[in-house]
Amino acid sequence: MAAPQISPLDQQKKDLRRRFAQERHRLTPDEQERLSGRLLDAVLQTKYQVIAAVWPLPGEVDLRPFCHRLHASGRQVALPETPPRGNPLIFRQWTPETILFEGRFGTQYPDGGLIKPDLVLVPFLAFDRQGFRLGYGGGYYDRTLAQLHVPAIGFGYSGQEVKEIPVGSYDVPLSVIVTEQETIRIKHEKMKD
Numbered sequence: 001m002a003a004p005q006i007s008p009l010d011q012q013k014k015d016l017r018r019r020f021a022q023e024r025h026r027l028t029p030d031e032q033e034r035l036s037g038r039l040l041d042a043v044l045q046t047k048y049q050v051i052a053a054v055w056p057l058p059g060e061v062d063l064r065p066f067c068h069r070l071h072a073s074g075r076q077v078a079l080p081e082t083p084p085r086g087n088p089l090i091f092r093q094w095t096p097e098t099i100l101f102e103g104r105f106g107t108q109y110p111d112g113g114l115i116k117p118d119l120v121l122v123p124f125l126a127f128d129r130q131g132f133r134l135g136y137g138g139g140y141y142d143r144t145l146a147q148l149h150v151p152a153i154g155f156g157y158s159g160q161e162v163k164e165i166p167v168g169s170y171d172v173p174l175s176v177i178v179t180e181q182e183t184i185r186i187k188h189e190k191m192k193d
């Protein structure tokens with residue numbers, strides 16, 4: 001069978017993804033704690049009430065303690081359910097009592113009601129200072145943000161920064177990125193065409 005056609009952009013993303021998929025087990029408990037604290041500060045500074053977080057995949061930043069703290073602060077926590085490829089994410093309410101089910105690609109999703117977040121926290125494999133990110137390649141967050149039209153805060157660790165993420169027409173830039181070292185607020189006029 002002939003190899004499937006892949007565009008130069010998708011090939012660049014694939015190469016970068018391969019590099020960063022292996023480099024993710026790098027945060028110490030202390031750094032995890034600093035990142036969670038920064039993210040909580042950034043979220044609590046906003047007026048948004050329904051916050052979409054994520055339940056960690058292996059090697060990712062662990063937002064579970066953050067989810068508990070966010071819930072304790074009185075905001076509502078939503079977690080994604082991953083639909084078949086090509087669809088946006090679905091969000092369900094989570095509380096500390098919620099049971100989680102096994103979902104696609106090793107993800108877990110809550111046994112809670114459907115809920116529309118007004119702020120989405122977005123994981124990534126790599127990011128740049130213009131607010132662009134590289135995900136697992138499902139396009140899930142790009143589709144979700146295009147549909148919801150709500151603000152998005154990216155989170156990860158400082159070692160995931162690259163000079164320039166290869167950008168396609170569907171990529172939706174983040175307005176804030178939080179790492180264990182800093183909270184980067186992206187000025188929109190600096191964004192790429």
Ligand SMILES: Nc1nc2c(c(=O)[nH]1)N(C=O)[C@@H](CNc1ccc(C(=O)N[C@@H](CCC(=O)O)C(=O)O)cc1)CN2
Binds near residue numbers: 055089135138
């Ligand atoms: N914690 C967490 N939850 C999340 C995401 C995420 O990045 N992190 N997602 C963000 O979109 C969605 C799930 N999307 C995914 C899309 C593709 C693959 C995937 O292809 N995984 C490969 C292994 C990739 C690797 O380990 O490098 C596989 O299962 O073969 C995984 C998740 C929703 N939930």
Ligand SMILES: Nc1ncnc2c1ncn2[C@@H]1O[C@H](COP(=O)(O)OP(=O)(O)OP(=O)(O)O)[C@@H](O)[C@H]1O
Binds near residue numbers: 013136141168170
């Ligand atoms: N809003 C959209 N509508 C249609 N196709 C889209 C949309 N967003 C992304 N895609 C497509 O999805 C595929 C994967 O996109 P991309 O490589 O940017 O994923 P990613 O950002 O790494 O993944 P994720 O968003 O799940 O973390 C690409 O072929 C892209 O063209």
